[in-house]
Amino acid sequence: MSDAIADFYAVIPAGGVGSRLWPLSRAEAPKFLHDLTGSGHSLLRDTWDRLEPLAGHDRIAVVTGRAHRAAVEEQLPGVPDLNVFLESEPRDSTAAIGLAAAVLVRREPDVIIGSFAADHVIRGTRVFEFAVQQAVEVARQGLICTIGIQPTEPAVGFGYIKKGDELVVQGAPEAATVERFVEKPDLDTAKAYFADRSYLWNAGMFISRADVLLAEIQTNAPELHAGLIELAEAWDDRDRRGPAVDRIWPKLQKIAIDYTVAEPAAERGKLAVIPGHFDWDDVGDFASLAKLNSHGRKNELAILGENARVLTDAASGILVSNTDRIVSLIGVQDIVVVDTPDALLVTTSEHAQRVKGVVEALKLTGRGDVL
Amino acid sequence: MSDAIADFYAVIPAGGVGSRLWPLSRAEAPKFLHDLTGSGHSLLRDTWDRLEPLAGHDRIAVVTGRAHRAAVEEQLPGVPDLNVFLESEPRDSTAAIGLAAAVLVRREPDVIIGSFAADHVIRGTRVFEFAVQQAVEVARQGLICTIGIQPTEPAVGFGYIKKGDELVVQGAPEAATVERFVEKPDLDTAKAYFADRSYLWNAGMFISRADVLLAEIQTNAPELHAGLIELAEAWDDRDRRGPAVDRIWPKLQKIAIDYTVAEPAAERGKLAVIPGHFDWDDVGDFASLAKLNSHGRKNELAILGENARVLTDAASGILVSNTDRIVSLIGVQDIVVVDTPDALLVTTSEHAQRVKGVVEALKLTGRGDVL
Numbered sequence: 068m069s070d071a072i073a074d075f076y077a078v079i080p081a082g083g084v085g086s087r088l089w090p091l092s093r094a095e096a097p098k099f100l101h102d103l104t105g106s107g108h109s110l111l112r113d114t115w116d117r118l119e120p121l122a123g124h125d126r127i128a129v130v131t132g133r134a135h136r137a138a139v140e141e142q143l144p145g146v147p148d149l150n151v152f153l154e155s156e157p158r159d160s161t162a163a164i165g166l167a168a169a170v171l172v173r174r175e176p177d178v179i180i181g182s183f184a185a186d187h188v189i190r191g192t193r194v195f196e197f198a199v200q201q202a203v204e205v206a207r208q209g210l211i212c213t214i215g216i217q218p219t220e221p222a223v224g225f226g227y228i229k230k231g232d233e234l235v236v237q238g239a240p241e242a243a244t245v246e247r248f249v250e251k252p253d254l255d256t257a258k259a260y261f262a263d264r265s266y267l268w269n270a271g272m273f274i275s276r277a278d279v280l281l282a283e284i285q286t287n288a289p290e291l292h293a294g295l296i297e298l299a300e301a302w303d304d305r306d307r308r309g310p311a312v313d314r315i316w317p318k319l320q321k322i323a324i325d326y327t328v329a330e331p332a333a334e335r336g337k338l339a340v341i342p343g344h345f346d347w348d349d350v351g352d353f354a355s356l357a358k359l360n361s362h363g364r365k366n367e368l369a370i371l372g373e374n375a376r377v378l379t380d381a382a383s384g385i386l387v388s389n390t391d392r393i394v395s396l397i398g399v400q401d402i403v404v405v406d407t408p409d410a411l412l413v414t415t416s417e418h419a420q421r422v423k424g425v426v427e428a429l430k431l432t433g434r435g436d437v438l
Numbered sequence: 439m440s441d442a443i444a445d446f447y448a449v450i451p452a453g454g455v456g457s458r459l460w461p462l463s464r465a466e467a468p469k470f471l472h473d474l475t476g477s478g479h480s481l482l483r484d485t486w487d488r489l490e491p492l493a494g495h496d497r498i499a500v501v502t503g504r505a506h507r508a509a510v511e512e513q514l515p516g517v518p519d520l521n522v523f524l525e526s527e528p529r530d531s532t533a534a535i536g537l538a539a540a541v542l543v544r545r546e547p548d549v550i551i552g553s554f555a556a557d558h559v560i561r562g563t564r565v566f567e568f569a570v571q572q573a574v575e576v577a578r579q580g581l582i583c584t585i586g587i588q589p590t591e592p593a594v595g596f597g598y599i600k601k602g603d604e605l606v607v608q609g610a611p612e613a614a615t616v617e618r619f620v621e622k623p624d625l626d627t628a629k630a631y632f633a634d635r636s637y638l639w640n641a642g643m644f645i646s647r648a649d650v651l652l653a654e655i656q657t658n659a660p661e662l663h664a665g666l667i668e669l670a671e672a673w674d675d676r677d678r679r680g681p682a683v684d685r686i687w688p689k690l691q692k693i694a695i696d697y698t699v700a701e702p703a704a705e706r707g708k709l710a711v712i713p714g715h716f717d718w719d720d721v722g723d724f725a726s727l728a729k730l731n732s733h734g735r736k737n738e739l740a741i742l743g744e745n746a747r748v749l750t751d752a753a754s755g756i757l758v759s760n761t762d763r764i765v766s767l768i769g770v771q772d773i774v775v776v777d778t779p780d781a782l783l784v785t786t787s788e789h790a791q792r793v794k795g796v797v798e799a800l801k802l803t804g805r806g807d808v809l
Contacts, residue, residue: 090764090766378796378799378800380789380792380795380796381789392779392780392781392782393461393780393781393782393800393805393808394781394782394783394784395461395781395782395783395784395785395793395796396783396784396785397783397784397785397786397789397792397793397796398785398786398788398789398792399773399784399785399786399789402770402784404782404784406782408763409763409764410763410764410765410766411763411764411765411766411775411777411782412765412766412767412768413765413766413767413768413770413773413775413784414766414767414768414769414770415768415769415770417769418751418752418768418769418770421751421768421769422766422768424751425749425751425766425768428749429749429764434764437764
């Protein structure tokens with residue numbers, strides 16, 4: 068695909084620390100700023116590069132914290148200033164995506180926005196592009212459209228989308244309604260979903276006309292909507308933006324877009340889904356990171372870190388090396404070692420989910436400096 | 439015991455890097471300079487403190503490399519200058535102990551020296567003292583005497599001493615001849631030795647009149663002996679010592695005292711042994727270090743490092759922390775983590791012996807800077 072999709076504007080909410088990836092991911096250097104795939108680029112940059120052919124260079128907005136402004140601009144040199152939306156503090160995904168929608172619809176009434184997290188990994192560019200293209204065609208019809216990932220295994224770490232009846236939309240041969248959303252299942256349920264094929268992973272991708280999205284927010288969170296509209300009116304006036312953010316943003320309801328848009332729209336038959344047949348991962352923990360970087364080779368050690376200096380003997384799992392120290396791993400299987408200047412983590416893939424508990428313990432013991 | 443033993447002089451050969459304890463132990467900071475027991479003191483200091491009641495403060499000689507002079511003096515403040523014997527380079531144990539013997543016998547013809555490695559761990563001070571006291575009484579008879587440790591398990595990591603007939607020596611009720619030395623056994627052999635009770639661990643402790651020891655070296659390594667005598671003649675003349683070391687020391691044969699003294703003396707029935715009923719360990723690798731610091735508690739994590747800042751969840755084994763980093767260990771059993779400013783090791787007790795291979799690989803790849 069070489070031409071951008073008409074009316075399409077990509078929105079990248081770049082928030083979330085990723086505390087299960089501590090001590091790699093930090094409040095000051097969250098997950099999206101890291102290269103987690105060995106691509107040589109941060110996840111944010113990879114996300115941007117994936118969207119540029121679909122939206123065009125000047126039609127990708129990033130919504131992120133003020134604290135990350137410099138890092139984001141370093142990752143995305145040449146990004147137009149008016150496409151960087153800075154939050155004074157995190158207010159969850161409805162506020163982030165809703166702000167972009169409210170500002171963009173004022174600039175361009177027919178705009179169709181597609182939101183894609185800054186810290187997910189996708190492989191299979193053409194298949195991804197075809198899914199987005201279909202989703203935009205669905206959105207043109209006034210529906211809200213998500214892209215649900217066709218599962219490649221019975222995962223228990225993701226929420227699912229139950230696909231319903233097929234929809235007839237020109238240019239979107241795979242479009243279907245969303246019957247319902249389901250929470251992270253247990254393993255038996257996940258196996259049943261996997262066999263069924265009509266359950267897709269919820270990857271949090273939403274494509275919609277901006278006005279349709281805002282109407283949905285207005286219905287389900289009217290105060291939040293009013294705040295976003297007020298903020299958007301001031302946004303493109305340089306003198307008014309800062310004071311408006313300071314006044315309005317901190318009071319906005321913190322609520323995920325799943326509850327203000329996706330689930331209510333699904334209940335009223337207004338949510339469509341396009342199955343995504345590409346490899347996708349939200350890299351939720353180090354087990355996921357290890358798998359992602361193993362490239363299917365078991366019993367090998369994946370190494371992340373440009374300058375990693377490693378000596379291993381019978382080691383498998385993943386080493387993340389963010390220092391210039393010599394690291395030696397001997398006779399450790401499925402190990403997770405994360406070596407950073409001020410913190411070291413040693414665990415295994417099996418226990419990767421427990422990392423979040425350490426982060427919480429560090430908060431409680433006043434060690435926020437390493438979070 | 440409050441009085442020093444007459445004629446007794448303790449000699450502490452402080453050499454050997456301990457490459458199985460890399461990256462804790464280094465060429466520049468060898469094993470004997472580390473606190474491996476959490477005592478708050480280095481092994482060298484602990485060795486010194488153990489010997490002081492037996493020999494007296496001014497009668498403990500340390501033989502070490504020139505490079506370690508400052509570190510040794512820091513560990514042993516107030517040690518008389520004439521008791522620090524500096525090697526220009528390592529020439530193995532015959533040269534180290536033989537030098538001390540040759541110098542001390544000139545100062546004091548009837549001196550009885552006892553050599554004790556600087557980097558072993560002993561628990562049970564009174565029992566140790568009684569063993570040394572007996573060994574000195576045996577040495578007075580003109581025999582060379584070793585102290586062999588009564589095994590507490592069928593260890594495969596140590597050489598053994600086969601105890602022979604009992605000796606009748608006043609003040610040494612446990613004295614016996616040494617029948618022979620045996621190399622590190624396999625497990626079945628070790629089990630048989632353990633059941634037999636007449637096999638003792640060879641801890642490299644030798645107690646002898648200095649003249650008897652030197653005569654044994656003269657018989658079995660005459661050139662080395664001649665070099666030591668020549669060096670000793672110059673030693674106590676400050677102007678001659680340095681040039682003599684530079685001229686003679688580098689040419690001395692590198693050979694362990696086992697081959698120049700212990701084994702030949704045993705063959706001629708001139709070697710006696712006192713069984714040591716105290717806890718002893720040479721702390722040969724991290725498995726040994728972990729065991730030593732577990733104090734019998736399995737499934738716990740032993741931590742070495744004054745300023746260790748550690749967060750664990752279901753971890754056992756040993757952490758050596760020589761940095762001020764936060765270290766988090768989650769769900770790792772029998773783990774060995776050694777965190778130093780320029781090198782990190784992660785292995786398990788089971789694979790602790792393989793650490794030496796890493797050190798060799800680092801040498802081959804030109805990374806001597808971290809050794």
